Amino acid sequence: MILEVDHVTKRFNGVAAVRGVSFSVPEGAIFGLMGANGAGKTTIFSMIAGNEQPTSGDIRFQGSSIQGLRPWRISRLGIARTFQIVRPFPALTCRENVALAVLYGAGQDSSPARAMRVAGEILNEVKLATVADEEARRLTLVSRKRLEIARALGARPKLLLLDEVLAGLTPMEVEAAVELLRHIHRRYQLTIVMVEHVLRALMRLCTEIAVLDHGEKIAEGSPQAVSADPVVVKAYFGAPQ
Amino acid sequence: MRPLHDVRIIIAALVTTAAVVVGVLFFASDYFIDFATSLAMWIALSESWTLLSGMTGYVSLGHVVFFGLGGYLTVLTFGMLPIWAALALSGACATGLAVLVGFPCFRVRGPYFVILTFGLSEFVKYIVVNVEARASKFGRLIFGGPDPNEVFLIMVGLAVAAFFLSYFIRRSRLGAGLRGIREDEIAAETTGVPVARLKLIAFGLSALIPGIAGGAFLFRSGYFEPIQAFNPSISFSMITMAVIGGTDDAYGPLIGAVALVTLSELLWANAPEIYMTVLGLLLVVFVIWVPDGIEGRLRNWWKTQRA
Amino acid sequence: MLSFQLLIAALATGSVYALIAVGLNLIYGTMRLLNVAHGDLVMLGAYATYWSFSLLHVDPLIAVPFVGLLAAGIGAAAYFFLFQHFLRTGSLTDRIEANSLLVFFGLSIAIENLASLAFSGNPQAYEYLDRVIRIGSASIVGNRLAALIIALCTCIGVLLFFRLTTLGLAVRAIIQSRDAAEIVGVSARKTYLLTFCIGFGLAGMTGAVVSLYSQIWPFMGFSYTIVGFVIIILGGLGNIVGSIVGGLLLGVLETFGVAAVGANYRSILIYGVFIAIIIIRPQGLFGTKSTAR
Amino acid sequence: MSATLLELRAVTAGYGDVVVLHEISFSAREGSVTALIGSNGAGKTTTMRCVAGLLRPDNGTIAWRGGVINALSASERVELGISLVPEGRLIFPDFTVEENLSIGAFNPRAKPNRNRRRDEMYGLFPRLRERRGQHAGTMSGGEQQMLALARGLMAEPKLLLLDEPSLGLAPSIISQLFDIVDTVRRMGVTIVIVEQNVHRTLQIADYVYVLENGQIVIHGDAQSCAENPNIKQAYLGLY
Amino acid sequence: EKVRVGYSISRTGLYAVATPVQQQTYELWRDQINAAGGLSIGGKGKRQIEFVSYDDQSEPSKAAQIYEKLISSDKVDLLLSPWGTATHIAVAPVVERHKFPLIGSTASTTLVRDLGAKYMWFTEVTPADFGGDLPKLLGSIGIKRVAIIAMQLPLALETKKFLVPALHQAGIEIVFDQEYPPDIKDMTGLLTSVKGAAPDGVIALSYPNDSMLYLSTAREVGLTAKFQFLEIGPTEAFIQHKFGENLDGIVTIGHWSPDQKAWPKARPFYDAYKARFNEAPDNLDSVVSYMSAEILQQAVEKVGLNHEKIREAIATGTFDTINGLVRFKGATNVGTPNGYLQIQKGVPQIIWPDQIKTADFQPKGPWK
Numbered sequence A: 001m002i003l004e005v006d007h008v009t010k011r012f013n014g015v016a017a018v019r020g021v022s023f024s025v026p027e028g029a030i031f032g033l034m035g036a037n038g039a040g041k042t043t044i045f046s047m048i049a050g051n052e053q054p055t056s057g058d059i060r061f062q063g064s065s066i067q068g069l070r071p072w073r074i075s076r077l078g079i080a081r082t083f084q085i086v087r088p089f090p091a092l093t094c095r096e097n098v099a100l101a102v103l104y105g106a107g108q109d110s111s112p113a114r115a116m117r118v119a120g121e122i123l124n125e126v127k128l129a130t131v132a133d134e135e136a137r138r139l140t141l142v143s144r145k146r147l148e149i150a151r152a153l154g155a156r157p158k159l160l161l162l163d164e165v166l167a168g169l170t171p172m173e174v175e176a177a178v179e180l181l182r183h184i185h186r187r188y189q190l191t192i193v194m195v196e197h198v199l200r201a202l203m204r205l206c207t208e209i210a211v212l213d214h215g216e217k218i219a220e221g222s223p224q225a226v227s228a229d230p231v232v233v234k235a236y237f238g239a240p241q
Numbered sequence B: 001m002r003p004l005h006d007v008r009i010i011i012a013a014l015v016t017t018a019a020v021v022v023g024v025l026f027f028a029s030d031y032f033i034d035f036a037t038s039l040a041m042w043i044a045l046s047e048s049w050t051l052l053s054g055m056t057g058y059v060s061l062g063h064v065v066f067f068g069l070g071g072y073l074t075v076l077t078f079g080m081l082p083i084w085a086a087l088a089l090s091g092a093c094a095t096g097l098a099v100l101v102g103f104p105c106f107r108v109r110g111p112y113f114v115i116l117t118f119g120l121s122e123f124v125k126y127i128v129v130n131v132e133a134r135a136s137k138f139g140r141l142i143f144g145g146p147d148p149n150e151v152f153l154i155m156v157g158l159a160v161a162a163f164f165l166s167y168f169i170r171r172s173r174l175g176a177g178l179r180g181i182r183e184d185e186i187a188a189e190t191t192g193v194p195v196a197r198l199k200l201i202a203f204g205l206s207a208l209i210p211g212i213a214g215g216a217f218l219f220r221s222g223y224f225e226p227i228q229a230f231n232p233s234i235s236f237s238m239i240t241m242a243v244i245g246g247t248d249d250a251y252g253p254l255i256g257a258v259a260l261v262t263l264s265e266l267l268w269a270n271a272p273e274i275y276m277t278v279l280g281l282l283l284v285v286f287v288i289w290v291p292d293g294i295e296g297r298l299r300n301w302w303k304t305q306r307a
Numbered sequence C: 001m002l003s004f005q006l007l008i009a010a011l012a013t014g015s016v017y018a019l020i021a022v023g024l025n026l027i028y029g030t031m032r033l034l035n036v037a038h039g040d041l042v043m044l045g046a047y048a049t050y051w052s053f054s055l056l057h058v059d060p061l062i063a064v065p066f067v068g069l070l071a072a073g074i075g076a077a078a079y080f081f082l083f084q085h086f087l088r089t090g091s092l093t094d095r096i097e098a099n100s101l102l103v104f105f106g107l108s109i110a111i112e113n114l115a116s117l118a119f120s121g122n123p124q125a126y127e128y129l130d131r132v133i134r135i136g137s138a139s140i141v142g143n144r145l146a147a148l149i150i151a152l153c154t155c156i157g158v159l160l161f162f163r164l165t166t167l168g169l170a171v172r173a174i175i176q177s178r179d180a181a182e183i184v185g186v187s188a189r190k191t192y193l194l195t196f197c198i199g200f201g202l203a204g205m206t207g208a209v210v211s212l213y214s215q216i217w218p219f220m221g222f223s224y225t226i227v228g229f230v231i232i233i234l235g236g237l238g239n240i241v242g243s244i245v246g247g248l249l250l251g252v253l254e255t256f257g258v259a260a261v262g263a264n265y266r267s268i269l270i271y272g273v274f275i276a277i278i279i280i281r282p283q284g285l286f287g288t289k290s291t292a293r
Numbered sequence D: 001m002s003a004t005l006l007e008l009r010a011v012t013a014g015y016g017d018v019v020v021l022h023e024i025s026f027s028a029r030e031g032s033v034t035a036l037i038g039s040n041g042a043g044k045t046t047t048m049r050c051v052a053g054l055l056r057p058d059n060g061t062i063a064w065r066g067g068v069i070n071a072l073s074a075s076e077r078v079e080l081g082i083s084l085v086p087e088g089r090l091i092f093p094d095f096t097v098e099e100n101l102s103i104g105a106f107n108p109r110a111k112p113n114r115n116r117r118r119d120e121m122y123g124l125f126p127r128l129r130e131r132r133g134q135h136a137g138t139m140s141g142g143e144q145q146m147l148a149l150a151r152g153l154m155a156e157p158k159l160l161l162l163d164e165p166s167l168g169l170a171p172s173i174i175s176q177l178f179d180i181v182d183t184v185r186r187m188g189v190t191i192v193i194v195e196q197n198v199h200r201t202l203q204i205a206d207y208v209y210v211l212e213n214g215q216i217v218i219h220g221d222a223q224s225c226a227e228n229p230n231i232k233q234a235y236l237g238l239y
Numbered sequence E: 001e002k003v004r005v006g007y008s009i010s011r012t013g014l015y016a017v018a019t020p021v022q023q024q025t026y027e028l029w030r031d032q033i034n035a036a037g038g039l040s041i042g043g044k045g046k047r048q049i050e051f052v053s054y055d056d057q058s059e060p061s062k063a064a065q066i067y068e069k070l071i072s073s074d075k076v077d078l079l080l081s082p083w084g085t086a087t088h089i090a091v092a093p094v095v096e097r098h099k100f101p102l103i104g105s106t107a108s109t110t111l112v113r114d115l116g117a118k119y120m121w122f123t124e125v126t127p128a129d130f131g132g133d134l135p136k137l138l139g140s141i142g143i144k145r146v147a148i149i150a151m152q153l154p155l156a157l158e159t160k161k162f163l164v165p166a167l168h169q170a171g172i173e174i175v176f177d178q179e180y181p182p183d184i185k186d187m188t189g190l191l192t193s194v195k196g197a198a199p200d201g202v203i204a205l206s207y208p209n210d211s212m213l214y215l216s217t218a219r220e221v222g223l224t225a226k227f228q229f230l231e232i233g234p235t236e237a238f239i240q241h242k243f244g245e246n247l248d249g250i251v252t253i254g255h256w257s258p259d260q261k262a263w264p265k266a267r268p269f270y271d272a273y274k275a276r277f278n279e280a281p282d283n284l285d286s287v288v289s290y291m292s293a294e295i296l297q298q299a300v301e302k303v304g305l306n307h308e309k310i311r312e313a314i315a316t317g318t319f320d321t322i323n324g325l326v327r328f329k330g331a332t333n334v335g336t337p338n339g340y341l342q343i344q345k346g347v348p349q350i351i352w353p354d355q356i357k358t359a360d361f362q363p364k365g366p367w368k
């Protein structure tokens, strides 16, 4: 198990965003996290990446606890996340955005020149090569999401946390993006945890899915099992489809 | 990240500096040496300010505190330590102060940081005022410091050091991390940038040379008095030169300092009555209508020339 | 220690501080324009009052609102000629702190030096409401009392104005996102203009008030600017109540603090308390913490 | 046929030197739902920003009930009745949920009914009522999207511009969203919607424009577009 | 051809508030001489005077740069002094290096004695005198208990340094002693404490701005000591406008009065200044500036423009000025006695020492 989330709870002045959630992700898996809006998915990502501290519970990465570590330490251990509400470095070019991750992420490259080169390759990989030297603030929302992925990859992670990176794509584009994710999963030998409301994509990518509702885990299992679970259907789709 | 460093530029810069120094020392009048000393000092100060504020976006309005502290330490140790040791001590203490206050100060950002640094420099100023008053000192005079030519050389050394510090940091991994902090601190930290440490390093580095310059300046003026040594307008001038020149690369503050020091020299000599007014209005015009600084303008112009 | 005399003095000093801070907060707290020329408008307001008193024999108390209007006009001019362009230019607003500092610094230098050319560097002062008035166990010179009352009333007036109109909400919206504000119907132009007028107008009025009891000279402004900045950071940016409370607090610190620890520690005390508060409460005493997700 | 409320005639727009829209023309009839679809980077958001007044077109005219409104600022257009629910939310992060809603009714037309309207929004999105005192910036992505939508409705628009309103919403909320759009339209509000959820969009739309590389390549009523093989292939895909 | 006289002065910055009187005095002097046909050069004809002046922005190092420029690049014939002690100190090495005589005026510190300057002299009395002599005055009028408050700026601190031991020596008790920083905005706290100590003399080592603060606050808290001393300020026009008769009884430093008949040039100077600027000259800054100019003028009259000869003339000569005869010993003026002024019916009168006094000390009456 590369990642173990162990009875994690997070409260924000009274509101429990996450309540005693546990799950583990095997090395090399693509693990899905779904749930209604405000269910606590992003909060879990924030806790794994160190942006938020759990109120209680423990999170282990490769067997050892990462509780209380600053985000940059966690990044260097090999965990990278994307932000659902994207936050690229706006005045830097795409290439510089990624190069920064190459320099400071788990790869710890020390040469800016090399980092820029590597960044170019990664941008190529995620199909952003044409805008590599555009400032990030000039990109469309969809491209920014993609830049988030590229930057996360730049940090050379073992575990990649993707937060709704497929939102805003047309069905055709979703197809392409799913292929892209498969490709990088293989190419970089990653473990991926992804949050997505585009169910079709989760179904096709994930080996296992956990479902959250109101901060609690209400189901976990294979995509088929989960999507057939009446509890999930009720909580997530509202009316039966 | 800036393009990689260019050895030709470095060599050109060093050769030019050496030529200017030799020229000044052998041919210039005392008056001109004085002017050149002041120019070198401002280059050193505004380059240093940019190391923190230009690169991380944490605008310091209190950088004079390092300058003043350097002056104070140098005057205190004058006669007890050799010059070089006094200056080294000044630099080290300024850096130490920056690192020390950096811990709490970096808890705040944006406007709060701006005014906090100002408050801090005033705080230190009044402590020194009190200590001096306690010691029944009403200003201190020093005799027998280095002569003007030596002070000139020290200042040029500081200017060159500050320039290259800025130049190389911008092209280094550290510089990239600092720009990340400027753009988005949370994203930067999540990407692996140890923001707290980097900010302290930047603060410490940007305090180093002002500390030494404060000591060297003392040899030029021969007189220390805390209200003057910690005058906030020194902080303002550093910012002015850096921003007018442009903070995107090491050339910016250099150009800004040259432009402003020269301009003010020309103006006060030729239009003393209206000199300050003109200077003020020029500042306004420049910031509003030449927003990317002189350096940015030149670079754009250069680009269009080549295109 | 807790004498009524000190309290009155604290109020007299603090209320003028508060007035300075409220005006400054409008410009800095809402637009992030680091208005280091604020004190220079105070200076111009003081001169305007002084001249109208000594040349035209206008009662300074009557002059106060007119001086305010005059300064508001300067604010409008500053907006149209300088800041309209400034606030529209992306590369300027990127580093709005440093850039606006420079613009205002430039203005400040120009204003101060033009003033010293025009009015000479000699300080001025006039005798007005110069009787010592007793209030209970305390006494205060009439002109300081007048200053206290005007300053306090103006502060409360501004507070009410902001409570009763949506201007406050509008300016707070604009700082968070100009685009978002525009699409809910907040006109950035109008709001900026109004803010400039009120902010500058208050500075002018402060000048009129200050002239009642203090000396007037071209370079008097800077120290007022500094006080203003310290207070608005203490009270929280954009927070008018915070500025008023912060101003009074500084007044209290200035009188009671000095009485308690000795005058030589006055500035150390003020800046020390300021630093401590900011470090303990980074968003100021009354500011709310902003969050990013 | 109802009158044309909004009309773009040969609008060219972009950012600095980059031209994004090339002589776009399209119109929205009063009371109708007009859909604007297209792939990533086609210029949909740019179009919406032009209509809302956040971006000035370089060329061409934007007309409101026949009168040219090019010169009006975004805030002035809100007073006319144009309300944008922007892509990427653009809420006020430091305001509470309630303040965000209140300021949504900033324009003089909407102000008098502000409180009643806010309660209606709380009815539509109970989550917002639960969190009325929470800073909007700390809300979850989907919650922020709901807030943006509600804030857009607070303005009592005559023309509602929706730029990817379903972004980040869970399926149950998405259905609710389309129901809301339907209700709003029935109240006589004209709607222009940009959506990737083309399937559902075509169901509620009256007229469709397809934007590619800054140009309108196909337009027609929703029915015929749903059957158009090009659209089927590109936008309806495997769904 | 005109004689070019250079100087620098702070028209902007910290000191700018204090410098106009000095500049006005210089202008008066120049215009008086020019009206009389010009400056007489070693008795060989007269030449008109022309000023070359710059703003040093209240920065002493800038002033040093300016004197460098005046001497080596503008090549002026003569120099007048800048304003302020720190500025004088900064300029000293420059004139020494160029062997260019300069008579200082508005500078007062014992530090300059140690400079060992050969080309610089100071007309002003030093703090050693006006700090050290004060207890003599106090003794003569029977003050036993004093409170001292002092601004934390050089002149005040230096005065205090000489004042305190002298008080001890004279057996005068110091019942309160506190300093305050330059940016003080309210003195109620401070003066309440002073009042609590019940002194019969208050010595405020103050500058103009805080003198103003002192006066209004002292009235409010009802500070009624019969001796109240403000170091700098009471003679300034704006303070006189503001406080009118309330200023009566306040004592300050100063050794000049137009009413002292022993100095025949004093009254004409006063009248000329008043006519020209519509205000009385400052009893300190105007006077010492004018004295310095007079000495320079008399030296040039005698020996011409040769710097070495001027130096010789100044160092050895005796000069008749508006403040009596001046003679230098080293850099120090040993001709002009130290003194104190008291404002009486709006007019500064010399009340000490006896040989030059123009009026007797009167205890400070109640505030109006």
Ligand SMILES: Nc1ncnc2c1ncn2[C@@H]1O[C@H](COP(=O)(O)OP(=O)(O)OP(=O)(O)O)[C@@H](O)[C@H]1O
Pocket: A012, A013, A015, A016, A017, A035, A036, A037, A038, A039, A040, A041, A042, A043, A044, A084, C291, D131, D134, D138, D139, D140, D141, D142, D143, D168
């Ligand atoms: N700082 C905070 N203060 C208060 N509440 C918070 C804070 N951060 C998050 N929350 C609340 O916690 C809950 C979980 O948020 P989270 O972002 O994890 O949801 P999510 O599952 O990612 O939802 P979505 O699908 O909409 O992105 C939300 O209701 C949110 O409002």
Ligand SMILES: Nc1ncnc2c1ncn2[C@@H]1O[C@H](COP(=O)(O)OP(=O)(O)OP(=O)(O)O)[C@@H](O)[C@H]1O
Pocket: A137, A138, A139, A140, A141, A142, A143, A168, D015, D018, D020, D038, D039, D040, D041, D042, D043, D044, D045, D046, D047, D087
């Ligand atoms: N601020 C900007 N500066 C420069 N170019 C921009 C800017 N914003 C958008 N663009 C460019 O304009 C083009 C169209 O962008 P737009 O956001 O309108 O696309 P869109 O159709 O909304 O795409 P999406 O489906 O990704 O939201 C893109 O190529 C984009 O790179």
Ligand SMILES: [Mg+2]
Pocket: A041, A042, A043, A084, A163, D140, D141, D142
């Ligand atoms: Mg989320």
Ligand SMILES: [Mg+2]
Pocket: A140, A141, D044, D045, D046, D087
């Ligand atoms: Mg879009």
